[in-house]
Amino acid sequence: MEEAATMLGVSTETIRRLIAQKQLPAKQACRSAPWIIEHAEVEKLMPQSAGSGPRTKILDQLSLELQ
Numbered sequence: 001m002e003e004a005a006t007m008l009g010v011s012t013e014t015i016r017r018l019i020a021q022k023q024l025p026a027k028q029a030c031r032s033a034p035w036i037i038e039h040a041e042v043e044k045l046m047p048q049s050a051g052s053g054p055r056t057k058i059l060d061q062l063s064l065e066l067q
Helices: 002-008 012-020 039-045
Strands: none
Touching: 002 012, 002 039
């Protein structure tokens, strides 16, 4: 969980919220066990490129496409 938070630049509470909202797939071996989060699933939430807009802790925020 801490590694995923670091990769995304968010807190562990945000990671917990993303898991609860089913936006970040994760598993537990049993209740109260640590969450198992695949690296590829975290990468899917990372910004695609530096030009994709400002990096923000609000993962649902969209950037504007100006013409």
